[in-house]
Amino acid sequence: MTLQSPTPMSSDGAALKPGFADPVFDAQAVFRAALVAIAYPGRAIPLDRTFAAPRPLSSATAALCLTLMDFETPAWLDRQTASGEASAWLRFHCGLPLIDDTSTARFAVGTDALNLPHLLEFHPGEIEYPDRSTTLVIQVKSFTDGPVTTWTGPGIKGSATIAIDGLPFWFWSDWDLNSELYPRGVDVIFTCGNALMGLPRTIKVEA
Amino acid sequence: MSPTAALVHKDDGYNFAYLDEQTKRMIRRSLLKALSIPGYQVPFGGREMPLAYGWGTGGIQVTASVIGPDDVLKVIDQGADDTTNAVSIRRFFQTVCDVAVTESTAEATVVQTRHRVPETPLKEGQVLVYQVPQPEPLKKIEPRETETRKMHAYAEYGAMQVTLYEDVAHFGRIAKTYDYPAVINGRHLMSPSPIPKFDNPKMEMNPAIQLFGAGREKRIYAVPPYTSVRSLDFDDHPFEVQTWKGSCALCGSTTSYLDEVITDDRGSRMFVCSDTDFCNTRQAEAAAAKAAVDKVSGEEA
Structure with a gap:
């Protein structure tokens, strides 16, 4: 006899999708992809496994959240993410404290990139502790079909040409302002389908 | 299902890789x-x-x-x-x-x-x-972390440059040979x-x-x-790495970092590569090349 129901329920009674099938090795594989993505910005790093993600998260976004977030990382979700089954899923599997305030968030998850708040509304870190800034996880439509941008900086040999689709028109001018805060500033990991692309604060982008 | 789910490691009293x-x-x-x-x-x-x-x-x-x-x-x-x-x-x-x-x-x-x-x-x-x-590269100059944190925050690295200059004034060169401070990404x-x-x-x-x-x-x-990665230096005292007069006694390398090894109690010494894998690989390659040459000359004779 079991007292607990076999599948965890969200507050409205719907069954939650599972987290990692293998929390140790799945998290390690996804972290390695994220490490490579941040170390070599501008490269689409595919994950070697797929996950059943709750709406509206893609497989890569969901996996990244499970890998990096927990009770220590207050996170902000955009309206589209918060309205789906994702918010209950994140709260259950990561023990994630969800907050409404962008300026204190350690992580921010955006699936509706066009309606993101401006980058300066997120936590830029402190001048003596620039590592405390927000890491944004932004789910985009494509890494190749958008307006062409040229990236340079640490981790890129020479320069890289990236064409991310589905970003708001102000994104790259905001990114310039973010660069001026260096060593403070937010970092971004873009996700698309089952792949990651890193954009740390050191990268200069010409739109 | 993850392909690695069936993996086990030797000591399953611990999580994989020890840490939780x-x-x-x-x-x-x-x-x-x-x-x-x-x-x-x-x-x-x-x-x-x-x-x-x-x-x-x-x-x-x-x-x-x-x-x-x-x-x-x-x-x-x-x-x-x-x-x-x-x-x-x-x-x-x-x-x-x-x-x-x-x-x-x-x-x-x-x-x-x-x-x-x-x-x-x-x-x-x-x-x-x-x-x-x-x-902390500034530890010997400023032991308080509250201060070194500010020095990093505002890129106040003059004190480090002065430390290197004191070496130049005393010895005519920068005397630091290891743990040599470097500026990363210009910042x-x-x-x-x-x-x-x-x-x-x-x-x-x-x-x-x-x-x-x-x-x-x-x-x-x-x-x-x-x-x-820019190692700190001065225009008239540029950064230089160590050089050795001889070569590795085992593999003959002139480009690797050499350790001095004392071989007896009468002052004999030899210099060998500090990187054992590099040295062993070079010795194996040299032996293979020599064997190939011997084989060819043996066939000719």
Whole structure:
């Protein structure tokens, strides 16, 4: 006899999708992809496994959240993410404290990139502790079909040409302002389908 | 279902790679921020490890958070694969994650090192983990972290330059030979850990990912691939690396870092490569080439 129901329920009674099938090795594989993505910005790093993600998260976004977030990382979700089954899923599997305030968030998850708040509304870190800034996880439509941008900086040999689709028109001018805060500033990991692309604060982008 | 779900490791009394998952997540977050701010020391919640501080607890925690079942691990101590520290750390990871190990720099995906950068050039995707005793390059100038943190925040590195100038005034040259301070990505002053200054140029524009872990001081920092690493110097006293008059007594290399080895109690000495894998590979290649030549000349005769 079991007292607990076999599948965890969200507050409205719907069954939650599972987290990692293998929390140790799945998290390690996804972290390695994220490490490579941040170390070599501008490269689409595919994950070697797929996950059943709750709406509206893609497989890569969901996996990244499970890998990096927990009770220590207050996170902000955009309206589209918060309205789906994702918010209950994140709260259950990561023990994630969800907050409404962008300026204190350690992580921010955006699936509706066009309606993101401006980058300066997120936590830029402190001048003596620039590592405390927000890491944004932004789910985009494509890494190749958008307006062409040229990236340079640490981790890129020479320069890289990236064409991310589905970003708001102000994104790259905001990114310039973010660069001026260096060593403070937010970092971004873009996700698309089952792949990651890193954009740390050191990268200069010409739109 | 994950393809690795059936994996087991030798000592299943511990989680894979010893650390618990929450600790790994915390270290992983620190590693990503460290790569985002090259050379900046990210504080992290360093755990007690089953070996004493000073034996690589920082490097081990970084390696444990990065390593997976498909990795091939190499551990070196002053360039050698067969010294105490290297052997015990390699055995630790074989025990707690049953990972493949190698002595070959080219075959390794993760290299944990104490105080050397391998002579064999690293490739993209390889991870080099340094063990760091003292992450703060300004510590001997300013012992208070409240002050050094401000110095890093505002890039106030004049005091370090003055320290090097005092060497020039006393000795006519910069006397620092290891743990030689470098500016990363044109912004943060960083201790490269006590590697010989011979290895500083290898850090610059390296295709591999370089991670640094200091266990006692609880700091993690990183040099991303293809990043500028400028060793501090003066226009009229440019940065120079060590050179040797002779070559390695075993493999004849003139380009590697040489250790002086005392061979008896009458003052005899020899110089040999500090990187044992590099030296052994070169000796094997030379022996193979000689055997091939002998074979050809034997057939001719």
